[in-house]
Amino acid sequence: MNMSLQQKQELGLRMTTELRQAIELLQLSTYDLELYIREKELENPVIEIQDAERTDSFQERQSTNYSSQETHSTEWVKQQEVSKREQMLRQVEIDFKDVETKQLLKTLIHSLDDNGYLCAEMQSIENVEAGIELLQQIGPPGIGSRTLQECLLLQVKSCDEHPKLMETFISEYLPYVAERKWADIAKGLNITLAQVNELHEFLLTLHPRPCPELGNSETEFMMPDVIVEEKDGKLSFHLNDRDLPKISLRKEYVSSLKGTSELSSYLRDYHKQAQWLLTSIEQRRNTIIRIVTDLLEKQDAFFRHGRKALQPMTMKDVADSIEMHESTVSRAVSSKVIQTPAGTFEMRSLFTSKLAAQDGDSVSPSAVKTSIQSLITHENKRKPLSDQKIVDLLLEQQGITISRRTVSKYREELHIPSSSKRKSIL
Known part of the structure; x- marks a missing residue:
């Protein structure tokens, strides 16, 4: 066997710490970027931040699990409110004197799911029927129900007027309603289709979720990363980063960077990290600006009129137009929200297939x-x-x-x- 020593040259890309930081920052929302900056201040003794002056005008954005609903917003805040569950617990203390009754009702209220139904494990406790009836006095009709059928029946009983046969319609024919077997219902109840229609119309006025607000104990607001505005028929935009803390370098340490001491070497490493942070933030800003500038050109009608005017556009289309890699565009729009005259959207949702x-x-x-x-x-x-x-x-x-x-x-x-x-x- 002959052994030989060979030298081979290869070209490869190494993921440096600085490159990793730039990619990480590009994906952050403005809110998360602020948290990141504050975290770096604690880690790096060279960095000094100064809080920007906060604005006081806020517009609420109604949000369900970040759902891209078409509403306006300018700031992310959480506002605590007294929950519906807490309101009911307080009402128990006011309306009932008997200790056992209070304890039963409180147990049931704590056992309600986010829609107002009674959890399965509590459905067989003692006096549950009486407890559910009492819950109707302090909550919306149907609260504490164990099934959809029971929920609807409790609502019917609370109504002063309802169509004849309504309770029978719900008790015996709810599965037929789901399958829309109107003729079978008419035959079974011995009534006309017009009467079936009357029963069905009344059924639609009832609520299948007796108390959905149990799951909403706070109001959420969302801060957009980009704000698009229309003025004199022209669209313009700006990044909503004016509230980001300003980064500077501590003067008392900058003077110690020069020299050969151990302290100077220690501070130079942190100074380099601080400079990379500033560079990465500026690169992130410039990248988003280039992408949004192209979006305004390609999606002019969408920004004015909303979803119905959205033109087919992929991330590759934008990447080719601004001479960036598609993965860079993908990272830049990730976790970003854009506020427009037509509503507020996740930036990623603007990209569609054709x-x-x-x-x-x-x-x-x-x-x-x-x-x-x-x-x-x-x-x-x-x-x-x-x-x-x-x-x-x-x-x-x-x-x-x-x-x-x-x-x-x-x-x-x-x-x-x-x-x-x-x-x-x-």
Whole structure:
């Protein structure tokens, strides 16, 4: 066996600490960036921060698990409120004197889920029936129910006026309602379809979730990272980073950087880290500005009119336009919120795939969903459109080619039931 020593040159990319920091900062929201800066101040003795003057004007953004709802916002804050559960517990102390009754009601109230239903493990405790009846006196009708059927029946009993046979309709025919078997209901109750329709219309006025506010004990606000404004018919934007703390270097340490002492060497390392932090923050800012500038050019109609005007656009489209890597664009829009004249959105939601149209153009999924929603809104409720019929109408009226499976997927995302469950009684 011959042994030899060979030298080989290879080109590779090494993930340095500085590069890792730049990538990390690019992905942070403005709020998280502020936390990151404050954390670095504690770690690095060279860094000194000065808080910016806070503004006092805030606009509420109604938020459900960061859901991109089209509402306005300018600051992220949490405002504690007295919860509905706490209100009910206080009401027990006011309305009831008997100690055992108080204890029973408090136990039941603590055992309610976020929608007002009684948890399964508490449904067989002693005097639960009496406790549920008493809960109706201090909470919305139906609270403490163990089933949907019981919840609806309690609401019917609390009404002074309701259609005849309403309790029977709920007790015996609720599964038929779910399947929309109107003829079977009419036959079983020996009534006309018009009377079935009256029962169903009243049923729709009841609440399947007797107390959904039990799960909402605080109001949330969200700080946008980018704010787009329209003035004199022109769109402009600015980054909402004016409240970020200002970073500077401690003067007493800068003078000690020069020299060969152990302290000088120690401080130079921290000084280098501080400089990289400042550079990374500026790179993050410039990257976001370049991306949003391109978005304003490509999505002018969307920023003025909202989702229905969203044009098909991928991250690669923007990356090619501003000569950046697609992964950089992806990181830059991650966890970012953009406030526009048409509403507030996650920046990532502005990027969509493309669907083909007959004229050779492309259309965004958001626009297709809007078209599907419109077709279903204006359909004949006695003969609702099937998914295949929607496919045919989209092709015929708008030249959009789409599969039946995709229509079904978009319909479910819009929380629209199938045609069989949209069919009206009359």
